[in-house]
Amino acid sequence: IKITNLEKIYRTEEVETVALNKLSMQVAEGEFVAVMGPSGCGKSTLLNILGLLDDPDGGSFLFNGIEVSRFNERKRADLRKRNIGFVFQSFNLIDELTVFENVELPLIYLGVSTSERKSRVEAVLDKMQIMHRRNHYPQQLSGGQQQRVAVARAVVNKPKLILADEPTGNLDSSNGNEVMQLLTDLNEQGTTIVMVTHSEHDARYSHRIIRMLDGQTVLENLMV
Numbered sequence: 709i710k711i712t713n714l715e716k717i718y719r720t721e722e723v724e725t726v727a728l729n730k731l732s733m734q735v736a737e738g739e740f741v742a743v744m745g746p747s748g749c750g751k752s753t754l755l756n757i758l759g760l761l762d763d764p765d766g767g768s769f770l771f772n773g774i775e776v777s778r779f780n781e782r783k784r785a786d787l788r789k790r791n792i793g794f795v796f797q798s799f800n801l802i803d804e805l806t807v808f809e810n811v812e813l814p815l816i817y818l819g820v821s822t823s824e825r826k827s828r829v830e831a832v833l834d835k836m837q838i839m840h841r842r843n844h845y846p847q848q849l850s851g852g853q854q855q856r857v858a859v860a861r862a863v864v865n866k867p868k869l870i871l872a873d874e875p876t877g878n879l880d881s882s883n884g885n886e887v888m889q890l891l892t893d894l895n896e897q898g899t900t901i902v903m904v905t906h907s908e909h910d911a912r913y914s915h916r917i918i919r920m921l922d923g924q925t926v927l928e929n930l931m932v
């Protein structure tokens with residue numbers, strides 16, 4: 709990821725909010741980076757742009773060497789479903805679908821065959837140690853189990869990049885540590901991770917903390 713002078717301005721009837729103010733940052737392939745900063749500094753906006761869910765108003769965003777900042781929605785969606793996995797604070801599982809079906813969904817969007825879907829979903833549920841719950845619905849699971857399912861869904865399409873927004877925000881510390889360990893394992897297997905967090909404890913699992921203030925990065929310190 710190479711971002712240079714990224715700008716995002718939200719315009720409502722009377723107010724203009726500069727959410728990203730010529731922000732620059734880089735994340736190397738295989739890195740695990742934490743993004744921290746006070747509420748309103750632009751973290752969610754940055755994550756939405758990194759995840760190709762939203763487009764910037766100015767600046768450059770190179771993803772895998774490709775300039776994606778002026779991609780239209782269709783091209784963004786195509787790149788997103790192949791390369792990016794999302795993990796959210798509130799899990800964002802679909803209540804009407806079983807664990808298996810939730811994790812299968814990204815593969816349906818990619819047009820993967822039924823038999824390959826079955827083997828890939830089972831492999832990832834097994835890895836996340838949630839296989840025994842494959843036919844249960846999200847509401848029947850604990851928060852920690854739901855987040856393991858969400859991580860399974862994020863990784864089933866073997867993305868290059870995982871974006872995590874406060875992934876432990878709704879978990880107790882033991883389940884939170886378990887999820888952080890899962891992210892660490894995925895990173896050690898080569899997946900790049902960018903994680904927004906308010907938790908200094910969780911940030912210690914990363915290699916590097918990018919600190920933000922008022923839509924800009926203020927510090928990119930290396931961890932020892």
Ligand code: ADP
Pocket residue numbers: 746747748751752753
């Ligand atoms: P955090 O500091 O944990 O990111 P926020 O309360 O700032 O939490 O934001 C929560 C969500 O609400 C984010 O997804 C953000 O994009 C959205 N959000 C924040 N401010 C506004 C706003 N003024 N209008 C619309 N959505 C907003």
Ligand code: ADP
Pocket residue numbers: 718719720725726727745746747748749750751752753754
């Ligand atoms: P953070 O995630 O660090 O809390 P956000 O990216 O959510 O910050 O918000 C950055 C700024 O942009 C805030 O001032 C917020 O109120 C504003 N904002 C975020 N989303 C929207 C939106 N959809 N419409 C208008 N303003 C927004």
